[in-house]
Amino acid sequence: MAERKSLIKIKPKRYKDGEIVKVSFMVMHPMDTGMGKDKKTKKIIPAKYINSVKFVYNGKEITHMNVWESLSVNPVFTIYMKVNGKGKLVVTYTDNTGEVHEKSKKIKPRG
Amino acid sequence: MQRRDFFKKLGTATAIAAVVPTMSFAAGDSKPTGPNKMDYQTALNAITGGKTPVKSDKVKLKTPEIAENGAVVPVTVTVDSPMTPSNYVKAIHILNGKNSNARCIDVFLTPANGKAMFSTRIKLGGTQNVTAVVELSDGTFLIASQSVKVTIGGCG
Numbered sequence: 245m246a247e248r249k250s251l252i253k254i255k256p257k258r259y260k261d262g263e264i265v266k267v268s269f270m271v272m273h274p275m276d277t278g279m280g281k282d283k284k285t286k287k288i289i290p291a292k293y294i295n296s297v298k299f300v301y302n303g304k305e306i307t308h309m310n311v312w313e314s315l316s317v318n319p320v321f322t323i324y325m326k327v328n329g330k331g332k333l334v335v336t337y338t339d340n341t342g343e344v345h346e347k348s349k350k351i352k353p354r355g
Numbered sequence: 356m357q358r359r360d361f362f363k364k365l366g367t368a369t370a371i372a373a374v375v376p377t378m379s380f381a382a383g384d385s386k387p388t389g390p391n392k393m394d395y396q397t398a399l400n401a402i403t404g405g406k407t408p409v410k411s412d413k414v415k416l417k418t419p420e421i422a423e424n425g426a427v428v429p430v431t432v433t434v435d436s437p438m439t440p441s442n443y444v445k446a447i448h449i450l451n452g453k454n455s456n457a458r459c460i461d462v463f464l465t466p467a468n469g470k471a472m473f474s475t476r477i478k479l480g481g482t483q484n485v486t487a488v489v490e491l492s493d494g495t496f497l498i499a500s501q502s503v504k505v506t507i508g509g510c511g
Contacts, residue, residue, distance in 0.1 A: 264469035264470050275478075277478075279455070301467070304467065305465070306464075306465055306467045306468060307462060307463060307464055307465065307468060308463050309460055309461060309462045309463065310460065310461040311459075311460050311461075312391060312456050312458045312459055312460065313391070313456060314451060314454050314456060314458070314459040314460075314477050314478050314479075315459060315460060315475060315476070315477055315478065316426060316427045316428075316475075316476040316477060316478050317426065317427075319475060319476060320474070320475055320476055321473075321474075321475055322472075322473065322474035322475065323462070323464070323468060323472065323473055324468050324469050324470035324471075324472050325467070325468060325469065326467055326468065326469035328467070
């Protein structure tokens, strides 16, 4: 399977220890419902959607999500997170065909 | 009589098939698989477990009133909560009214989030209500809903 592009954005860019920051996880994913038809071949596109997303920060799970097919193509998941020292934020998703994707970002509080 | 028996068996088979997926969704942590069909009321019951959710001003659901494109409807849910270990928002569920699967997403939060907010983009098949059901750590359910007018449907 082709590599999927994903991105973790943190706002604001510079943050201090103990600050609450906004974390967005974006991923390029078709999110097919299993009901749409291909316009050229007139065949039903099989369902392929993300069904679980996990945010793990320094080995501790912050948030997990159960997802169904009603989310948009190339979904975005935005939550808040409390910065608690240096470390790594790892976001993992699995989809209904068994595809697993992982993306990580270093957390570096300043000041 | 044979024909009758056949339909009886067919009826029970479909009844079992209809019950089994809802049973598997009743457990909050189970991962969804396959194309699903669920109407709004069964989805709401599966989340709350029979409790009636209370309408509250603490839950703020922000969606556009008129969405030009149903394929991309931004939804933001903010809950007024201190997010301390003794009092925090356990889960935010987003539901739609008329899509073939009423459940969009379940978000399970922890006190490490600091702020109870979740934002995403959903697909809507037509003009309908979008509902946010919020579960607090003491077991109560809050609800907020808003209707969204969709000019072009976005499913399929």
